[in-house]
Amino acid sequence: MDSKRMNKIRAKKQAYPKFQLKMEDYQLKLNHAANMGDMKNVGKYTMLINKIWDKHYKEWHL
Numbered sequence: 001m002d003s004k005r006m007n008k009i010r011a012k013k014q015a016y017p018k019f020q021l022k023m024e025d026y027q028l029k030l031n032h033a034a035n036m037g038d039m040k041n042v043g044k045y046t047m048l049i050n051k052i053w054d055k056h057y058k059e060w061h062l
Contacts, residue, residue, distance in 0.1 A: 019056045023049055 026045045033041035 017056065019052050023052055026052075 026049050030042060030045035030049065033039075033045060
């Protein structure tokens with residue numbers, strides 16, 4: 001492999017994932033809903049976080 005390609009692969013693995021900010025926002029909303037006892041929103045935000053994680057986990061770690 002040439003060095004340019006290796007550098008691109010390395011940069012991609014070290015980059016801050018784009019989906020992380022959205023997941024952090026959903027996590028804050030999930031924590032707030034849990035503190036308020038709103039189980040409907042707890043389930044909603046849990047499902048959204050899991051969906052994002054399932055979608056991006058493979059491409060981010062490969």
